[in-house]
Amino acid sequence: xxPLISVIVPVYNMVELLPRCIDSLLSQTCRNIEIILIxxxxxxxxxxxxxxxxxxxxxxxxxxxxxxxxxxxxxAGIKIARGRYLGFVDSDDWIEPVMYDILLRTLKKHxxxxxxxxxxxxxxxGVYFKxxxxxxxxxxxxxxxxxxxxxxxxxxQGFLWNKLFDRELLMQAGDGKLLxxxxxxxICEDLLYVSRCLEVAGRIAYDxxxxxxxxVRDYGGLKxxxxxxxxxxxxxxxxxxxxxxxxxxxxGALMERHYTNQAWSILLHVAAVGDYEYLPIMRNxxxxxxxxxxxxxxxxxxxxxxxxxxxxFPHLESKIRKAIKGW
Numbered sequence: 001x002x003p004l005i006s007v008i009v010p011v012y013n014m015v016e017l018l019p020r021c022i023d024s025l026l027s028q029t030c031r032n033i034e035i036i037l038i039x040x041x042x043x044x045x046x047x048x049x050x051x052x053x054x055x056x057x058x059x060x061x062x063x064x065x066x067x068x069x070x071x072x073x074x075x076a077g078i079k080i081a082r083g084r085y086l087g088f089v090d091s092d093d094w095i096e097p098v099m100y101d102i103l104l105r106t107l108k109k110h111x112x113x114x115x116x117x118x119x120x121x122x123x124x125x126g127v128y129f130k131x132x133x134x135x136x137x138x139x140x141x142x143x144x145x146x147x148x149x150x151x152x153x154x155x156x157q158g159f160l161w162n163k164l165f166d167r168e169l170l171m172q173a174g175d176g177k178l179l180x181x182x183x184x185x186x187i188c189e190d191l192l193y194v195s196r197c198l199e200v201a202g203r204i205a206y207d208x209x210x211x212x213x214x215x216v217r218d219y220g221g222l223k224x225x226x227x228x229x230x231x232x233x234x235x236x237x238x239x240x241x242x243x244x245x246x247x248x249x250x251x252g253a254l255m256e257r258h259y260t261n262q263a264w265s266i267l268l269h270v271a272a273v274g275d276y277e278y279l280p281i282m283r284n285x286x287x288x289x290x291x292x293x294x295x296x297x298x299x300x301x302x303x304x305x306x307x308x309x310x311x312x313f314p315h316l317e318s319k320i321r322k323a324i325k326g327w
Contacts, residue, residue, distance in 0.1 A: 001113060002031065002104075004033070004082060004084055004085075005037045005084070005085045006033075006085070006087070007034065007036065007100070009021065009035065009077075010074050011057060012038060012042055013092070014091040015046040015049055017252070019049070021090075024094035025089065026057065026280070028098075028099065028101065029097050030082075030100040030101040031136050032083060033193050034061070034083055035057075035075040037050040037063065038063045038064065038140055039065070039073075046274070050064070051064070059272075063076055069186065071181040071183045072183050074088060074160070075183065078179075079178070081167075083111045085164070087103070088161050088163075090120065092212055092242060093213055094215075095213065096209065096210075100164065102165070102211060103115045103295065104119060104164060106205045106206070107164055107166070110203075110205035112206045113200075114166070114169065115207070116162050116163045116205070117162050117211040118131040118132070118133045118163075118208050118250055119132055119162045119211070120213045121214055121216065122215045124215075125226060132214075133154060133156055133208065134152075134154040139205065141203060143198065143199075143206075144247065144250075144253075150191060157196070159190055160193060162211070169200060169201055173196050173200045173282045179193065179196060179197065184232060184235070185233070186226075186229040186233075187230065187232055187233035188236035192236050195244075196243070199247070214290055225269060225275070226301050228276065228300070231266075233266070234259065234263060234266070234285055237258065238257065238259070240255050241256055256289040257299060260288070263282065263286045266307075267314060270314075271310075271314035283311055286307065286310075306314055
């Protein structure tokens with residue numbers, strides 16, 4: 001008999017897109033699957049839809065809770081998951097029928113505790129990428145290569161949703177208890193989780209078929225700015241700098257550069273929305289690892305110039321970008 005796979009789906013106000021997601025899970029060729037829907041305080045009728053699916057299908061469990069965020073929803077699912085293996089799917093996405101079958105076979109083939117697959121990137125404005133992961137990515141990535149791939153634009157990425165985790169690994173990573181997501185972190189919470197699992201597993205298996213369809217919706221840009229949410233990303237990256245440095249100095253330096261890039265992105269966002277109280281704080285965050293960033297041969301000269309301009313004139317960089325094509 002196939003081992004049970006528990007798939008955790010956090011849901012928040014997705015009543016229109018949720019059926020597509022759940023139906024793709026019900027269509028899996030891997031039949032021994034448990035689908036856990038965690039409704040995180042939806043107000044659009046999605047919670048009723050979760051309950052209806054659970055009533056109609058024996059392998060679907062619906063949990064309704066007050067709005068506490070995606071990490072809390074995923075944690076609620078982890079706590080009740082019965083599967084030998086755990087996976088995660090976002091409620092506005094969908095997956096190919098063979099995804100979990102292939103992820104399980106890939107994991108077993110390479111005798112690893114985590115497996116990952118390629119994914120399709122489907123943007124709200126019609127931009128569509130068949131597979132965002134480099135076609136030359138090896139079938140099995142050892143620790144340092146895997147870590148780098150988590151943050152490389154063409155890597156396997158630190159997402160939870162294109163991966164399958166061995167339950168025993170989550171127990172080991174959680175020091176005897178199933179590893180939970182950090183509910184204080186609102187951005188990069190999945191990268192933190194995957195990174196911790198990889199530290200323990202030491203390697204990850206990969207199948208290059210794009211089996212997950214990642215849908216990027218228009219969240220409204222500037223009007224969705226949330227200071228605490230953006231700052232939580234830097235808390236996560238600080239933690240990763242520490243843990244990656246323990247693996248190797250080169251990995252630690254890579255994460256420091258990633259921190260600087262992300263802090264710069266946040267500074268641009270802060271300037272654009274006019275959060276002037278937060279500007280000096282974000283300037284200091286950009287400067288935190290700036291010296292090695294500027295000295296690094298891994299960083300393009302133009303990026304260094306753009307960051308220096310933003311530090312002195314936070315609003316000027318975006319104006320230059322609009323005026324000069326390719327800036």
